[in-house]
Amino acid sequence: MRSLKRLLWALMGAAGLGLWPAAQAQPLGTPAVALYYGHSIPLTEWRAFDIVVVEADHGHDPKTWRERGLELYAYASVAEAHPSRPYHARIPTAWKMARNGAWRTDVIDQTPAEWPEFFANEVVGPLWAKGYRGFFLDTLDSYRLAQQFDEAAQQDGLVRLLETLHRRFPGIRLILNRGFEILPRVPGKVQMVAAESLYRRWNAEAQRYEEVPENDRAWLLQQLRTAKEQHGIPGLVIDYVPPHQRELTRQTAEQIRSHGLTPWVTDSQLHTIGMGAIEPVPRRILILYSSAESPALRYSNPHRYLQMPLNHLGYVVDYADAREPLPEGVLADRYAGVVTWFSGFLPEPHRRPLSRWLQARMGEGMPLAILGDLGLAPDRALAQRLGLQVGAEAPRSPLRILRQDPMMGFEMPLENLEQADPFRLDNAVGREARSLLQLRDAKGQEYTGAAITPWGGLALDPYVLAKVPGTDFARWVIDPFAFVTQALRLQPLPVPDITTENGRRLLLVHIDGDGFPSRAEFAGSPLAPAVLLQEVLERYKLPTAMSVVEGETAPHGLHPADSKEMEDIARRMFRLPHVEVASHSFAHPYLWDPSRPHGRFLEDPRLPQHLPLPGYKMDLTREIVGSSQYINERLAPPGKKVKIMLWSGDTAPNARALAITEDAGLLNMNGGDTTITKANPSITAIGAHGLLMDGQLQVYAPITNENLYTNLWRGPFYGFERVLETFEMTDKPRRIKPVGIYYHTYSASKRAGLRALHTVYNWALSQPLHPIFASEFIHKVRDFHGYALAKEGGGWRVRGDGHLRTLRLPSALGTPTLGQSRNVAGFAPGAEGVYAHLASPSAWFVSRPTQEPPTGPYLTEANARLVGWKTSDGGRRVEAQFRGHGPIEVSFAGMTGCSALADQRPIAPTPLPKAQASSVPGQVSFRIPHAAAQIVLQCASR
Template identity: 30%
Template sequence: MAANYHGLLSEYRAVEQPVPEPLDPREWRAIVCAYAAPNMEDPQAYMDWLLASMNRDIRVIFLTPPHAVSAGAPPAVRTRVDMILERFGLAYTQEQTTAGNLLAYGTTGPHMQYERPLPAVPPLFDGYVPTKPQRHTPWLTVRNTSSPSGNAEGIAVAVSPAGGLALPEYVYWIDPADYRHKWYLDPFAFLSASLGLEGMPALTPTTLNGKRIAMSHIDADGFSGFTNVDKKSNCATVMMEEVLKKIDFPVTASVIQAEVDPELSGNVRLMETARAIFALPNVEPASHSFTHPFYWDANDKQKIALFRDKLGLEQYGIPVAGYSFDPKRETVDSCQWITDHLTPADKPCRMMLWSGSCDPKPFVMKHVYDAGLLNINGGDTIYDQHNDSLTGVSPLFKFVGPYVQVFTGQANENILTNLWTGPYHAYRYITRTMERTGSPRRLMPIDAYYHFYSAEYDASLQAVKDVYAWIATQDVAKVFTSAYIPMVMDFTQATVERDGAADVISGYGTCLSVRYEDTSTLPDLARCTNVLGYEVQPQGLFVHLKRGAGQARIVRAASPDNRQPYLQSATGWVDDFSHSADTIRLRYEGFGNGTVTLAGLPAGRAAIVSHNGTARSLITSLTGTLTIGPVRSGTLGIHLK
């Protein structure tokens, strides 16, 4: 999660596998070591690879004791560990104790005790002692009063131009009752300092032209289910009538083929309901699979044991007689069936919402990618007063082999209602997670994500309405889920590099926002290319990139002379932006009514705004901005008088 926030990607490798090929420092910033030493087959080859990587200016972060790999290994391994530690200005004395009566904290830096105070008594002294203090900055040290060398002070957490070191006992706390975690150290600051990210730009798919992305999607579970709200109806009909027809918000709705198909478990009435939902102008279609697999690998023994033995569930939520798991039928074929039987001609089904444990394997993802389908689900972010830790915030995505599985913005109501056992109104509290993942850092988009069975009870249905009502109070960019997913996928493909004074963003595709934490310098628009504008917000400086360009260059200055029209923010996409002495033209694309704010204009000037055949008069602000709204998709022309 913290890596994605900083605009970085993570690739996981098991240490029992052969070491990778040499890394290219233009592509790789660091290696994070969190290994279990007994699992490493060739520790000497691993340490040689780490040293070779450091020689290429690739940093190393240890989240495990570096020396652990040398236990029982040839002396050459210990020599290499010592060489790596020397880069940090450290040495290992082999002194180690957990005797709390002999230990005390030394240095405790400002980035420690982030979510939870450190233990009153240090849990461990491990003998990583400074030899060249100028090579690292200690965040946490522990004194060992029983050391043969006197009152030894060892490093528990430190950052360095070589990377970082954090002994696992001081990274996060684990609740012994429910195994929830809380950070001892600030993961954002630790990653930034260890990797030297200060001043670096971070692409982010959470934002569009300064506005936080907001979307919604519905898993199909309960589509045909009984509802106490209207006992003569079903959950899908109630959700359509009570929510989908009444909200001004884009929603992705899904069905499970086997549940609605009259040749399987469905009927004509369910087909008609699905068609009516997909015909709504604010709804786009998706598949929630053919049979709703609870797990996506029929040979996964651990998942079989979990669902069959502990939960009493077989693989399929909607069993089909004689059916054996077929990844293509669950994904590509189910989408095609929905297109052929349920959707309007201009709304083909091109999206998979993963079901069950949301764990598609590479052989499943290949079918999705080969067919050009989008995919989302998994992640289950919760960050509220009851789950009060950023460890509950997921990354934006995960790699599944060479493929990208996009995660949801927040968790759904099944989790907040304790697997649908109650309290049934609890989904309304997801707005707290939405708030906290948007500020003080914008970590995730807003995602109203739930199931059709939320229409089973009045309380659960009202909770869904409450969530949409809260979103309606937010200043956001409302998009369909099918627009957000490509933003994340393009985030994984883009590159960022420095070229002199310019930050060069290449291959960004639909991921159009760049964030800088440092707001003391601003884009010098005259020297930028393919930059529409920018806005300083509490979460940082957001720079808006031109859609459809292969590359953007951002050059910043302390006091740039940006006396030219530029885009400060918009609730949708802005294309064809141009300006002359007194005229500005652009094309706006967004859902429903939106706003466009321009900056860099003369203060207090009258402006005639033409939009989709209408005209109105406005006046620029004393700071040279002009907010135009409500606007709908179409062209805008602004003439300054």
Template identity: 45%
Template sequence: MAGRYAGVVVWPDRSGERQGLKKWTLRRIREGVPIVFLDRFGFDAEDGFFRQIGLELNTIARLTPPARIVSIDPRIGFEQQPLPQMENFLPMKLKEGTSLLRLASASGDISDAAAITPWGGYVLYPFGVTRLFNDQNVWVVNPFRFFKDALRLPDMPVPDTTTENGVRLLLSHVDGDGFESMAEWPGGGLAADELRRRILEKYRIPVTVSVITGVVAPNGLYPGKAPRLEQAARDIFSLPWVEAASHSFSHPFRWKPEQVDNGMVAESWHTMKIPGYNFNLEAEISGSLEYINNNLLPAGKKVKLFQWTGNCLPGEEAIRLTYQAGLLNINGGDTMITDSNRSLTRVAPLGISRNGWFQVFAPNQNENVYTNLWTDTFYGYRRVLETYRLTEFPRRLKPVNIYYHIYSASKTASLKSLLHVHDWALEQRFFSIYTSEYIEKVLDFNRTVVARDGSGWLVRNSGKLKEFRIPQTAGFPELTADGRVAGFSDHGDSRYIHLLPGGEARIHLKATLPTTPYLAQAGGTLESLERSGPGMKIRLRGYTPFSVGIANADRCVIRDEKLGISLAGTEMSVLELPEGTHALDVVCH
């Protein structure tokens, strides 16, 4: 594994004795691959083995309560201070390394419950993630500092899916549930029509809308209503800024018969009860794709993605079928950090690989979970703004994802919440992209290679992901005429590096700020940037109006021939541009 993996994290939920975990661990240590254990080591406590890894186990300890803290490192106490408990007290002393949390029993027995060791590190339960009395999970150890230190991770460029050209990304996608519902106010129409008129036509941002084909098609639940429902779908998909997606044929609540629940509430049925239909994956995925493409979309538009339904726990075969059909996929993940549960344990990863087939998680959750599963507080989606804020500060963890169901257009309270969230998002001037583009960035994250290149770093991927992040303390990227770095900007403790298209760049860091002009931020896609002497030519494209920031332009003139403008540059020049493609010429003297 040495040379291929930066390190290994072992988080066992049961013993690994039968799988040979002890021998495997010793091999990794001999190879020099850093290894981290969380909660437990995964095998029976045995002094001979622990001595080999620099730990001393006291097998005759009396363990008299209570336990107390002897010493604590600043890396402990991240979201919750440690609460020593005798039932989890392991009388084990660190012989070499740095103890992060040392405990003692009343009888004087010592437990180094967390440590950085010569081979990596460990945090014993409950000092990694612990559960509070209200069933909320919190981090006790600081995961950012601990993993970096224990795994010996250098300050290196990290691919980032939250940002492009220094601007936080905004995507929006809609699950097709409630398409057939009627708005619950006097004169209200079909929820799908209300959504189109009141949201989709008002906010002309890239948005992905899905339909459940078993709801709108003639062979579905409502054959008598099918002509009206199909026309409503065609009206939505005719909007140029709407991307088409499938939300399955029968909306499976469970994607496998043996699945019992989705982690929140047990689902007692498998799919919608469509007469004559027996569940099969081909009908749900490729069948729904074919119906939408052939019956609902205007010429030139095709379904690009599949949005998982129900518990969003598809098996590998279901995910494989989306890839086989040429579809991207999204949903699941359950990111729902709020002011009433501010823990990073409520922030999900980018997705999960199921035997080689990758399911992409939604960046955050939809209104269903903010409204107690659509049972009350129908205004609850306003609280998604808390999620957006807590995944932006103190560090940016997620893009902004306006994710909801069509049934939100059926109630006054939920519709007002949607309007409020959209108004807020447009005020922020985010970088608007399609959901399919976000998914491609996540998949490119998995493909990205970051390697040492002399004194710098070589980064390579397919070119869908063009933003990399370093700590501000690591320095500034060099800007050269033949390089692929367009510029950089800062947020929190991080420095975001903007790359040119192409999928490959060499990043060299230096201690001093550059003095030549560079792209500080842009809310649109960077198509090209050519440096010539102190000046440069930049070509950008935006789906919506966007801003561009050019640094070190105080001796320059910035021209946009399309708009017929010529502006004297400043130390940080910011231009507000309408949607479309723009060619900026930065002429310096």
């Protein structure tokens, strides 16, 4: 049977593997395999899969992705060669037995004795050298395009080719596209056999998707059944469904799976993330904004206010400027929804493209949430899509509230809002919509201020966000968590959580190096860093990132007379084992992007761009790479180098600065300005995880520094004590941030500032926290942005880089069933569900609404990283390894009848202080006076 897509594959590539019936609550035994031929989707989005077949010419690095748990297979066309392939010109003319005019390829005769070695040397060899170890071999039957051919001789040639590949490349893994006839002759040499179109196919001639005739299905099923039953080779089936029809994609995959075959269901061009052995869960939200409404994206309403709630719900945010061409191909395989937030009308040239784009997304079934303003006066087509009445009479003041949903008036009472222009829904949409705010005007006409609609939801100003008169503060009028969840139809999912590990809230400390030349107001006027070293760093042995500003400390800087003493202090700081090394730049830029208009974080726009170093002109490489080299060469001890670039000034680097940092092998952090306090008790004062710009990620500090608590260091100098309010308000009612102690060197220059530091440190030491380095936190935020979730076998498959080891399970997901899960060591209760503790970068688990009794002990909390976890004896024996940054505190539940060893010695439970006591019934805690330990638990049969 001829494959409709065989010729397309000659230029592109394919693969896939199996899935158990969804009713089985167990991880799959067969690797999850996908095939992707496009350019636009980063391979990060494919992390949930085990194998992805790609076009190797697209520049992928299989070695890098192998280290991250993803194996790339290279596409290779066996019997056809396109002129664009580098080896095409070296194929002897005598070997070209036909021409495929449709795809401009030459059909290669498989009978020449030299052909297998040529294919091994010219096609597979270069890919093997790049790191590919798996290959998808396509066009095996293209010899049938020739007018004359010897079927047996051609198949003999194919067999010789496969044997040659296995001889030349030991361990090579092969997936064949069809080639059913030669399978009996190559035992043990084929990993999988692929075929297409069992239920749904793409008709290339008619350019349409259609069902497969029953006769074709029966023939293909028989071939695949024979391959499996007689030759032990599993089958992969590739079917084609319109990419926005996700439910049909899901149904088709299940139909294929019912035959014991591995499905891969995708679009006709194989350019989207389909469904197969697993169903990836989109974790991205696209937000449309207008660059004309703020100096830069980081100061726009959607980034300042909405990204944090979306991050907290587990979603990564991408932005698209509506003043630029809007992205094409935004489909449900990658995005859970689209949000627009405008504060007024777009310029005229951009309104019609926006209208067309929104209608296209709605036509694909993409959920849409509209906040603020529509950005345009909707034309008739868009108004009809949205269900808005065109030309509705403007309301007559005053407006009176008839009904309001509990999500309205979230932080600001509606009665305090200024007059607005609400909208009217047409009858059809109005009947299906749920009004969140119903209003009546002076003439008795009813209007809507916000609603959940069949296509998503909308909430217009001023029913979204309100400014607090006389301040720079803002308040949410609508509950953003509830609104985006309902408008975008977001389903409960395991949230990769950057605040917690092993049940305990994270704690990190980092210090900006400003103020090294400052003299402390103590006897003898010592340098502030000397006071900081003695009073803080040597006293509180918490993991700390310390930085310096080269232009302040270096002999060629602004203070050459004090340079020797400052550098000596910095060396002593960096030698401390609990201190990691960071740079705070060369000249301490106040504006990292001078092309950008003045930012909101600088009070005086007349400030210089950087420290007044003679003859210096702003140079990003000098600031980032140069300052790091200075620290590494003059200040850092052997074997300890700069890890982090801590942004200074407006903390607003552009994408180029971020790229320079990344290319230098450095992490980056600062910005975000989380400052929620009792004086401003609003989640609008809690920042996002970070900002993605042109593929580069700026990681925000979890909590802001003492400057904003001390009125930009004008006093009160004890103001940093108020950060304790921020710590508490970012923990309850939602744990949104870890505890981040962040300040400058000059905090040690004043008695009040130093006392505030002692207060903050002592509070932190009294709490049940999990100390980590700032670099570890940064890696967790980076891991969050690339974390993969997928539904698999009745459970969840999760995969990251291994830095982020906590999943927050919303209450609707219940608790993990540990006996049926893999690489889940335990869980702990939280305010919004439970925190699941992962023992590996990847895991699989099934959860239940109610907790099932465990068969043995499980981890509830620890202040150290879990670096090893093994269960045996039906779960009654546990071997756990922990590594932390101080004495280890660890707790387990399910310990009835259990004994414990720590480093092969018996240990007794240690009651935790009352402030750290857990609410987990039957929890048993241990304290080991080392930063690393192996604990073995053995429990009797029950």
